[in-house]
Amino acid sequence: MLTLEGAEIAQGGFRLTAELSVPEGARVAVMGPSGAGKSTLLGAIAGFLPLTRGRILWQGQRIDTLAPAARPLSILFQDHNLFPHLSLFDNVALGLDPSLRLDPAQRQAVLTALDETGLSGLEDRKPAQLSGGQIGRAGLARVLLRARPLILLDEPFAALGPALKRQMLALVGRIAGETGATLLMITHDPEDARLLSDQILVVAEGQASPPAPTGALLEDPPPALAAYLGT
Ligand SMILES: Nc1ncnc2c1ncn2[C@@H]1O[C@H](COP(=O)(O)OP(=O)(O)OP(=O)(O)O)[C@@H](O)[C@H]1O
Numbered sequence: 001m002l003t004l005e006g007a008e009i010a011q012g013g014f015r016l017t018a019e020l021s022v023p024e025g026a027r028v029a030v031m032g033p034s035g036a037g038k039s040t041l042l043g044a045i046a047g048f049l050p051l052t053r054g055r056i057l058w059q060g061q062r063i064d065t066l067a068p069a070a071r072p073l074s075i076l077f078q079d080h081n082l083f084p085h086l087s088l089f090d091n092v093a094l095g096l097d098p099s100l101r102l103d104p105a106q107r108q109a110v111l112t113a114l115d116e117t118g119l120s121g122l123e124d125r126k127p128a129q130l131s132g133g134q135i136g137r138a139g140l141a142r143v144l145l146r147a148r149p150l151i152l153l154d155e156p157f158a159a160l161g162p163a164l165k166r167q168m169l170a171l172v173g174r175i176a177g178e179t180g181a182t183l184l185m186i187t188h189d190p191e192d193a194r195l196l197s198d199q200i201l202v203v204a205e206g207q208a209s210p211p212a213p214t215g216a217l218l219e220d221p222p223p224a225l226a227a228y229l230g231t
Pocket residue numbers: 011012013014032033034035036037038039040041203
């Protein structure tokens with residue numbers, strides 16, 4: 001279980017509070033108006049932004065005091081955190097060891113992750129020589145390889161076309177299913193939420209609300225979500 005207890009994050013004049021829990025293995029879509037604080041929330045969980053108040057716990061242990069790399073999670077952004085000068089193999093391998101000094105078992109694990117995400121044969125390519133979908137897969141290969149229990153997605157597939165985005169979401173679903181990971185995914189698209197999430201966490205009016213079941217929330221959205229969805 002991921003728990004935010006009396007959490008507050010401040011950024012310039014912006015302030016977000018969160019009092020909520022996400023059960024282990026849940027798939028949660030994070031939705032809300034632009035500028036409402038969705039990325040701020042994920043950034044605080046990942047450790048890029050400090051809390052000004054409260055605590056974050058994973059399985060009852062405090063994680064908000066840990067450095068980002070020591071937290072039990074992987075985060076994926078729209079740029080997929082790929083380094084342009086590194087090969088696909090090395091970009092994925094960074095998920096295991098930032099110094100890239102891999103032993104044979106680790107090298108094999110990288111190859112397996114590339115294989116499972118449909119990237120075999122492209123190991124030596126640089127990111128600039130990959131398509132948008134392949135870059136999306138590379139980010140997911142790294143997430144798969146890291147095998148952390150919490151996966152945070154900050155709109156990594158927003159720039160992809162609908163068919164490719166559905167493919168990526170299916171792959172995310174498969175990875176989460178295989179690893180039992182808990183998923184928090186920012187999206188502006190209710191269709192993404194329906195496809196992948198069982199719960200929606202609404203971020204609006206300075207507050208991140210506890211997750212509620214996807215179907216019920218989309219059918220009868222609270223005013224802030226209804227205004228945002230245009231329903
Ligand atoms: N570095 C910063 N310094 C000051 N304020 C910031 C900074 N980054 C973001 N903000 C503000 O914090 C608020 C929340 O931003 P955030 O990016 O979390 O929103 P979001 O819900 O993810 O938006 P979007 O859907 O547009 O990506 C916004 O009002 C934004 O202007």
